[in-house]
Amino acid sequence: MEHSRLWQRFERKKKDLAARVGRPPLISELPGSGAVKTALELPAFAAGPELPAFLKEITRELNEAFLFHGSSPGGALGIGENGFDISRAGSSTGSMFGAGAYLAEASSKSDEYATEDPSGLFGGKLALLLCRTLLGNVFYITESNLRRIQEALETHSFDSILGDREAAIGTYREFVVWDEAQIYPEYVVIYQRHFE
Numbered sequence: 431m432e433h434s435r436l437w438q439r440f441e442r443k444k445k446d447l448a449a450r451v452g453r454p455p456l457i458s459e460l461p462g463s464g465a466v467k468t469a470l471e472l473p474a475f476a477a478g479p480e481l482p483a484f485l486k487e488i489t490r491e492l493n494e495a496f497l498f499h500g501s502s503p504g505g506a507l508g509i510g511e512n513g514f515d516i517s518r519a520g521s522s523t524g525s526m527f528g529a530g531a532y533l534a535e536a537s538s539k540s541d542e543y544a545t546e547d548p549s550g551l552f553g554g555k556l557a558l559l560l561c562r563t564l565l566g567n568v569f570y571i572t573e574s575n576l577r578r579i580q581e582a583l584e585t586h587s588f589d590s591i592l593g594d595r596e597a598a599i600g601t602y603r604e605f606v607v608w609d610e611a612q613i614y615p616e617y618v619v620i621y622q623r624h625f626e
Contacts, residue, residue: 431510436614439513440562443611447492447566447589454567454589457493461570462597466495467535493565493590497533497605499615500543503552506559506618514610526574527593528583530608533563539602541623552620560617565590565605572598583608 458465469490488494501509509515514531525532534540537558544556566589569582574593582588591606607613 431615431618433510433513433615436513439611440564440614443609444489444492444494444564447564448489453491454493456490457495457565457568457592460568460592462572462592462594463603466493466497468496488562489564493568495535495563495565495605496616497535497561497563498537498540499531499533499559499561499613500540500545501557501559502545503547503555503557503618503620504550505545506557506615506620509559510615510618513615514613516608516610527571527591527604527606528576528579528608530591530606531610531613533561533605533607533613534602535605536602537619539604555620555622558619558621559615560619562614562616563590563605563607564612565592565607566612568592568605570594 456465458469488496499509516530532543540558541556544558546556547553567587569579569588569591571579571591572594579591582591589607589609589612593604593606595601596603
C-alpha cells in the first residue's frame with residue numbers, strides 16, 4: 431500500500447525519535463527472547479535469497495521493525511487509507527498490555543486477531559497487515575500488569591511495550607504502540623484459512 435500522508439507522518443515521527451539524546455536499548459539487548467524475529471540481520475535472512483532494498487531500509491537504532499497486525503480485509507484496507515485509530519484499541523479483543531495497537535513478529539499470532547469479512551468482494555477471507563513500526567524505547571514486561579505498565583507510561587520515557595509471553599510461558603511476543611504515527615501499514619495480505 432502507498433499513502434503519502436501516512437508515510438510523511440511516519441517519517442516525521444522517525445526524525446522526532448532520532449532527535450532524542452541517546453539510542454534506546456535494542457530489542458536484542460533486552461532480557462528475554464532476543465531480536466525481533468522479522469529482523470533482517472538474523473542468520474535465517476543472511477542464508478536466504480537476497481531481499482529487495484526497500485525491505486532492508488529500516489532504522490535499527492530506533493527499533494524499527496516489520497510487524498504483523500490481524501484484521502478483516504475491510505478493516506485492513508481502512509487502516510491502509512486512514513492509519514490506525516488508537517481510540518478503538520481493545521474494543522474487539524481486549525488489552526492484556528494496555529490500550530494501543532497490538533502487533534506481532536509471528537503471523538500466526540496476528541492470525542488469532544484476524545476476522546473474516548462476512549460478505550462482499552472479500553467475503554470469507556481474513557487479513558494481516560505487515561507494518562513498519564517504530565518501537566523506540568521499549569518497556570519490557572513478561573506478564574499482564576496494567577498498574578506497572580501505566581506507571582511506566584506516566585514517565586514519558588517509553589514509546590512502546592513488549593509483552594514477552596514467549597519468555598514467560600513459551601507462546602508469543604506482542605508489541606503495543608499507542609501513537610499512530612509510529613506505524614506505517616505497508617502491506618496487506620488477504621487470505622483464507624484452510625485446516626486439514
